[in-house]
Amino acid sequence: MTTDATEAVRTQARADCEALLAQQPWLDVATRALVLLVRPPALAWASPLGTPSIWMIIDASEARSLPPRQRDPLVTGGSYHETAARGRYELTVFTSEGIARVLEGVPRTSLEFRWTIRHAEPLHDPLHRADMLSGSAARLPSDAIERVVRPLYVQAASALHALMRTPVESPAETTLLLAGEAAGALARLGCVLAEGSHPPAEYLMPAARETPLGQRIASWLDDLGNAVVGEARAARWVRESCTGVLREAETALRAEYAGHDWLEDPEGYALRPGR
CATH class of the missing domain: 1.20.120 (Four Helix Bundle (Hemerythrin (Met), subunit A))
Structure with missing residues (x-):
């Protein structure tokens, strides 16, 4: 659930996402990438203040085709982070395999990832992965x-x-x-x-x-x-x-x-x- 207070931020994030995927190195992975707006969360109490944060999720096989600056941290650690020009938003890219590893357990990091994914807004989802990812984030082991x-x-x-x-x-x-x-x-x-x-x-x-x-x-x-x-x-x-x-x-x-x-x-x- 979003609010009018964050609508301007969300509108700008959609435009930023479109521009991001229209340029290299992300253009080559755009047809399969899932992009989420995670800050602000899609909740009624969310504030428009703070730097927006965008997560992009791609498969490891696609990460290997990226330039070394992005490829190396994605292949070795499962994530890549950068602050966009002009400081308009933060971008973090994950491999889908890396996200899956985080969601396997229930330590604090996993719980925070689960919550963040469940309250994110999909900005770009050509393969309709967002619902499946949110479902995975909601599932917990029995104990x-x-x-x-x-x-x-x-x-x-x-x-x-x-x-x-x-x-x-x-x-x-x-x-x-x-x-x-x-x-x-x-x-x-x-x-x-x-x-x-x-x-x-x-x-x-x-x-x-x-x-x-x-x-x-x-x-x-x-x-x-x-x-x-x-x-x-x-x-x-x-x-x-x-x-x-x-x-x-x-x-x-x-x-x-x-x-x-x-x-x-x-x-x-x-x-x-x-x-």
Whole structure:
């Protein structure tokens, strides 16, 4: 879902894509290339600010026909990145094989790629690959969700407990670190529970606020900024609310994972050696 706020950016991106594919070295691969606009994402809350980012996906066999500047990083690493002239947009080219490798697992990079692909706008798709790629990005191994949410919940719990223990008068950097770690883990947790992936950091908070968990802890998230800069009321309330915030995260997980040791005692789980 796009908005009027980003329509001018999207219109310019379509024109930039057409111009890009009309010139070498990309002209020779244009008939099979998939081109996506990934920044801004195709979502209602997306902002028109920031440099647009375009991804092009080609097969490795086509990458081998490109000049060395593009060919070498694509063949050896699966990607090539450049900033276009005049700084109008960023271009990253991937091989389809490289993208497939990233989507095989569920580490943070894979989850961010999955989210980015699912919320991208196709600019050029002559072989109708975009839907298939989005479908691949949405599919997860059967046990993947627990492998993702477990460390996120444990991380959030550890950070929230540490934040509760720190005095209101603690240095701002201490509050920033603990609150930021807790908020980041909770935001990723909310996104993963809602759709099986999460965005890169630049889109994490607006995306998380659209999720059920994000909406339930919205008032806590709202006060984090004031707490970090030392506003006394906010600093106290953010600490006092940590137990309730963690309870909301636990509730979101309990239906599926009740009785799991990491959910019942996350701090104890975090201290176990040899996992």
